[in-house]
Amino acid sequence: MAPLERRGSALSGKGGNQQDVQIRVLACSVGLVIALAPLASFADETPGSHLQAELDNAAAQYALAQQQVDELQAQANLSAQNERTIALLKSEEFRVHQLDVSANGMAIQQIGQALANAIRQQGEVSARNELAIAQIKASALVVRADSNLANALARPRHRDQELAGAVKFPAPPG
Amino acid sequence: MTSAKLNAADRAGDANSHGIVEAANGSAMGANDLFAADFVLQAGQLAATSSTISVSAKQAGIISHAAASLKNAQAMAANSTKLPPGA
Numbered sequence: 001m002a003p004l005e006r007r008g009s010a011l012s013g014k015g016g017n018q019q020d021v022q023i024r025v026l027a028c029s030v031g032l033v034i035a036l037a038p039l040a041s042f043a044d045e046t047p048g049s050h051l052q053a054e055l056d057n058a059a060a061q062y063a064l065a066q067q068q069v070d071e072l073q074a075q076a077n078l079s080a081q082n083e084r085t086i087a088l089l090k091s092e093e094f095r096v097h098q099l100d101v102s103a104n105g106m107a108i109q110q111i112g113q114a115l116a117n118a119i120r121q122q123g124e125v126s127a128r129n130e131l132a133i134a135q136i137k138a139s140a141l142v143v144r145a146d147s148n149l150a151n152a153l154a155r156p157r158h159r160d161q162e163l164a165g166a167v168k169f170p171a172p173p174g
Numbered sequence: 175m176t177s178a179k180l181n182a183a184d185r186a187g188d189a190n191s192h193g194i195v196e197a198a199n200g201s202a203m204g205a206n207d208l209f210a211a212d213f214v215l216q217a218g219q220l221a222a223t224s225s226t227i228s229v230s231a232k233q234a235g236i237i238s239h240a241a242a243s244l245k246n247a248q249a250m251a252a253n254s255t256k257l258p259p260g261a
Contacts, residue, residue, distance in 0.1 A: 051251045058240075058247035065240030069233040076229035080222035087218020091211040098207035105200020112193020116186035123182020130178055 152165070 055247040058244040062240040062244045065236045079225045083218050083221040090214040094207045094211035098204040101200045102204040105197040109193035109197035112189045116190040119182050119186040123179045126178035127176040
């Protein structure tokens with residue numbers, strides 16, 4: 001306080017110094033009242049009302065927690081149902097693919113079987129055709145041999161020699 | 175048996191065996207798909223159960239905390255009523 005007193009006396013003399021001190025005392029008092037105001041409110045609150053407020057707060061928090069639990073349960077149910085649905089859709093996709101693959105394999109097998117049957121029938125037809133061609137060739141050879149034999153029998157000269165040559169089958173043409 | 179029949183039988187056998195192999199391959203791939211389908215179903219069921227269990231633990235934590243707070247407040251209130259006035 002000494003420097004302030006000295007400054008006050010330097011500015012406005014002894015009367016000004018006392019006025020500054022009063023203003024400071026007033027400011028300190030106002031500050032003290034403002035700072036201690038919460039204590040007054042605490043003092044107004046009785047212990048019973050505070051405990052009742054705590055009880056009400058706890059009950060409200062419990063109700064809120066129960067509501068939160070219900071919301072979590074609903075969300076979990078939805079999530080579980082979502083997981084099951086996704087799994088079911090994926091499973092259905094795999095099963096459809098399984099059916100496609102199996103049906104494709106069976107179809108290829110049936111096609112292969114039909115192709116094998118067709119090839120066998122074609123081989124049968126080819127064999128019969130080749131047999132018919134061979135029979136035609138054989139009959140032509142027989143006819144030729146018969147004609148040669150008849151020609152040889154019709155000739156008077158060198159009968160034995162020609163007979164001997166006629167019975168020999170000539171070489172097939174080509 | 176003639177050459178044509180033998181050749182045809184050989185080719186027919188090849189075609190038939192190729193079809194049989196394709197069918198067996200299709201069946202094997204189908205079995206693999208079936209296994210994958212079952213696996214995916216079980217995985218989905220497991221994920222659903224996991225979600226339920228996880229949420230149950232969280233729910234238990236929340237509700238137990240709230241219940242403890244409520245019990246504490248009730249105990250404090252009961253204790254205050256037992257005290258003599260002015261204590």
